[in-house]
Amino acid sequence: MRLLIPGCGGFIGSHFVERMLARDGVTVVGWDGETAKISHLLNHPRLVMRQRLLKGPMAYAAFEEDVASCDWIINLAAICNPSQYNTEPLRTIYANFIDGYPIVELASKYKKPLIHYSTSEVYGRTLASYVADAAYESADLYVMDAERTPMVMGPIQSQRWTYATAKQLLERLIYAYHKETGLAFAIVRPFNFFGPRMDYLPGIEGEGKPRVLAMFVAAVLRNEPMLLVDGGRARRTITSIHDAIDALVAIVDRPAQALNHFYNIGNPANEVSMRELAEGVRRAFARVSGDDRYLDHPIQEISGRDFYGEGYEDCDRRVLDISAEQARLAWTPHRGLDELLDETVRYYWQKYGARTTLRAAG
Numbered sequence: 001m002r003l004l005i006p007g008c009g010g011f012i013g014s015h016f017v018e019r020m021l022a023r024d025g026v027t028v029v030g031w032d033g034e035t036a037k038i039s040h041l042l043n044h045p046r047l048v049m050r051q052r053l054l055k056g057p058m059a060y061a062a063f064e065e066d067v068a069s070c071d072w073i074i075n076l077a078a079i080c081n082p083s084q085y086n087t088e089p090l091r092t093i094y095a096n097f098i099d100g101y102p103i104v105e106l107a108s109k110y111k112k113p114l115i116h117y118s119t120s121e122v123y124g125r126t127l128a129s130y131v132a133d134a135a136y137e138s139a140d141l142y143v144m145d146a147e148r149t150p151m152v153m154g155p156i157q158s159q160r161w162t163y164a165t166a167k168q169l170l171e172r173l174i175y176a177y178h179k180e181t182g183l184a185f186a187i188v189r190p191f192n193f194f195g196p197r198m199d200y201l202p203g204i205e206g207e208g209k210p211r212v213l214a215m216f217v218a219a220v221l222r223n224e225p226m227l228l229v230d231g232g233r234a235r236r237t238i239t240s241i242h243d244a245i246d247a248l249v250a251i252v253d254r255p256a257q258a259l260n261h262f263y264n265i266g267n268p269a270n271e272v273s274m275r276e277l278a279e280g281v282r283r284a285f286a287r288v289s290g291d292d293r294y295l296d297h298p299i300q301e302i303s304g305r306d307f308y309g310e311g312y313e314d315c316d317r318r319v320l321d322i323s324a325e326q327a328r329l330a331w332t333p334h335r336g337l338d339e340l341l342d343e344t345v346r347y348y349w350q351k352y353g354a355r356t357t358l359r360a361a362g
């Protein structure tokens, strides 16, 4: 089996490629400008790595040859960092829609099944958030079903939604190709996958504002307060990267059942507010380091505008229905929040804990 994977060098790609290369008979043809997260795999005899961006006629010609000879295309290429959606909206739209367009066209032209990684953010805000608080008692207004729930975005000036709308349009393009040309597809919407090799740790592995867990872990390692945007009221459903990879593997293993559907991939049992997540990170550091002073690591509130700049608007809550996914993929996520936080914190603790000037609070 030959898998063509644009974006193979990111967080999800690194775990998926690792898992697939462990199987005999699987060859991965990877496209990515960045390979740091897969450096441990680069010498694997069944990884054909194209360390380049999919830009320009020469790259497209080479990519087309790879499409012609592959069995599956799994598109993981994206910008998925909320701090860029309102500050670099053009780049966000290009990376998440325009750059994806030729991949969809080629999948259709060569009749290759396409697994496309989209986002849980395509739902936008919940319907419940636009009515009274009490509406959260009505599951119909907030639980996200991959093939039924409407998508609700804010106004154009709230540029947070550039990402969600670009991703949504690419989903619609794929579905249109499916209906008009017979393109076989699966669309995966990740619900906050966490694990080792997430994003980058700001101030340690790069500069900027990655997603929340990388922010919190870096803050603890650097002995700075964890910053809670808008009081940490937003809620997310947290998913272990390993449970997520199980689902992606199941799609490849069960094409007859899995293709031509949309998938919420996440663990509904792990819903937390961002304040609860920060508290969970404190506990994970205390467990992993054996030092209870981490239980008091400082937390500081900041407004969404001060943290992300103008045009930021938050998704209030992401609770997913996975009953159809469980049936089609014979898959159930089972890793709990403490387990996945411990694994992630342990990874960074072993990598950086001893080298930082860190002193636990107190």
Ligand code: UGA
Residues within 6 Å of the ligand: 080, 081, 082, 118, 119, 120, 121, 163, 190, 191, 192, 193, 210, 211, 212, 213, 215, 216, 227, 228, 229, 230, 232, 234, 235, 236, 274, 314, 315
């Ligand atoms: C992001 C992407 O936009 C989605 O495409 C992706 O599916 C999702 O991550 C994911 O990881 O699956 P989001 O959950 O909003 O969406 O991204 P985060 O940056 O992880 O933010 C989560 C929440 O934490 C937000 O409410 C944010 O305001 C808050 N936050 C973030 C903090 O309180 N402190 C921080 O330092 C960073």
